[in-house]
Every structure is written in structure tokens, then in C-alpha cells.
Amino acid sequence: MFTISQIEAAQAKVQTGADFPAYLHDIKQLGVIAFTFEVSSSRETYIGNEGFQVSSVAKYEEINIAPAVNAIQFQRELKEHQEGKSDFPYFIQMCAAQGIASWKVDLLARTCCYYDLQGGEVFIELIPA
Template identity: 60%
Template sequence: MFTIQQIDGAHAKVKTGADFPKYIQEIKELGVTAFDFLVSNGVEVYYGEEPFKTNSPAKYDPLNINENLNAQQFAKELKEHQDGKTDFPYFVKMCAINGIASWKVDLEEYTCTYFDLEGEEVLQEEIPGE
């Protein structure tokens, strides 16, 4: 199975949201089937073939997630990030400000789903590139 070090190596190549599809393809080849990202501290939970699961450590000091969801502003800034206009640290802070608490990437369905603090789905997108 894969390791957090292998995933970190793939993630190190990501400079903007435009690089995300290549990253997804690379970690899928490692055996990742899905992962969750927690905006509050950067912890990632990676899933492989059942029952394999591994967590990354927290990546930064805790961020407060805005209780008031601003889905319209989030969608606008997500598009800018995907167009390569912002880096990942900015994107994470923007998620917190706009009330996005986490996201789940499903590498079998090729979707990325964003959730608010209540765990309610805010937006689901298809990931380009397969």
C-alpha cells in the first residue's frame, strides 16, 4: 500500500489548482481510492483497498471555519484557483472564510465534494483528467 511520504511527494508538485488533475492521477496510481481533507488543520485521511486507511499529521495551526456559508463566493474563488490564479495555502484560507469545512475526493467516481461545518454538501464537481 501507499505511504504519506509517497503522497507528499506527489503533492509537492502541485503549485496551483490547475495541477490538481495530475496529482489525482498520480495518487490513484499509488492505490488511493479516496481522501478527505479537513480545512481546519490540513489533516488528510487517505483510503485504499478496504480496510486500508492512513492519516497525515496536521499541516498548520488551526483555522476557524466561518459558520456562515458563502457558497457563491466560494464557487467564484474555486474557479479562480482551478484556473491557476491562487496557490493552495490561499485556497485553504478562502475555504475557511467562506464556510467550507472539508472536502472528499473520490478517485473511483472522479468527484470532489465540498462540505460545510454541518457536513452538508455544498458543491460537487467532476475532476477532469481520466
Template identity: 45%
Template sequence: MFTIEQIKQAHSKVRTGADFPAYIQEIKSVGVRFYTTYVTDGHTDYVGKNDFKTTAPARYPTLPIADHCDLEQFKAELKDHQQGKTDPPMFFRTCAELGIAEWTVDLIKMTCTYHDKAGQKILAEKIPS
């Protein structure tokens, strides 16, 4: 079983979206199978083997999520974030403004899927190894 402390240790190395693939490999190595991060406050639910689940607390003040998703603008902002042009707090604010409510990372399929407030899939991407 993994702990929130192990995840925090791995996450402490993330400065920009460019650090994401290394973070994913590290938390995968401790047993995380998938997780969902909620844009409203940054809390995250982590799931491992045998449905083991733990939750990391909120990281940010509550953000209102826009009712409408601007997919094209989100794609552009996501690309900037992945290239290291924005930090995590800025990315969360941008997601909220553009209607992204959460994302789920599947460490088995190595995908990251973004959803709107209604839970509809907005975008799915393959995570680079």
C-alpha cells in the same frame, strides 16, 4: 499499500489548483481510492483497498471555519484556484472564511465534494482527467 511519503512526493508537484488533475492521477496510481481533507488544519485521511487508511498530519495552523457558507463566492474563489490564481495556503484560508470545512475526493467516481461545518454537501464537481 501506499504511504504518506508517496503522497507527499506527488503533492510536492502541486503549486496551484491547475496541478490538481495530475496529482489525482498520480495518487490514484499508488492505490488511493478516496480522501478527505479538513480545512481547519489541512490534515488528510487517505483510504485505499481493504479499508486501508492512513493520515497525513496538519499542514497549517488551525483556522476557524465560518458558520455560514457563501456558495456563490466560494464558486468564484474555487474557479480562480483551479485556474492557478491562488496557492494551497490561500485556498485553505478562503475556504475557512467562506464556510467550507472539508472536501472529499472520490478517485473511483472522480468527484470532489465540498462540505460545510454541519457536514452538508455544498458543491460536487467532476474531476477532469
């Protein structure tokens, strides 16, 4: 099974959102099938086969999530992030400001779903191959 150290080594290669597909490929090779990210605490939980899970420690100071979602602005800034125009710390702050509380990446379905504070789906995107 995989370790947080292996995942962090894959994360170290990521500079902008444009690097995300390569990162997903790398962690899938480790055996990750899905992961969640909690924006307020910056904690990640990585899921493997047969219920295997590992979780990270917080990487950033805790931040508050806006109670109202601005889905249109979020999608604009998500696109810019994916084009390499922002780094991950900025992306997290932007998510919080636009009401995004968490996301889940499903590597088998090749989707990323973003959620609000109540756990409602805000936006689902397909991950390019």
C-alpha cells in the same frame, strides 16, 4: 499499499490548483481511491482498497471556519484556484472564510464534494479526466 511519504512526494509537484488533476492521477497510481481534507486542522486521510487508510499530520496552524456558507463566492474562488491563480495555503484560507469545513475526493467516481460545518453538501464537482 501507499505511504504518506509517497503522497507528499506527489504533493510536492503541485504549485497551483491547475496541477490538481495530475496530482490525482499520481496518487491514484499509488492505490488511493479517495481522500478527505479537514480545513480547520489541515489533516488529510487517504483511503485505499480493503479499508486501508493513512492520515497526515497538520500542515498549517488551525483555523476557524465561518459558520455561514457563501457558496457563490466559494465557487468563484474555486474556479480561479483551478485556473492557477492561487496556491494551496490561500485556497485553505478562502475555504474557511466561505464556510467550507472539509472536502472528499472520490477517485473512482471522479468527484470532489465540499461540506459545511454540519456536514452538509455545499458543492459537488466532477473531476476532469
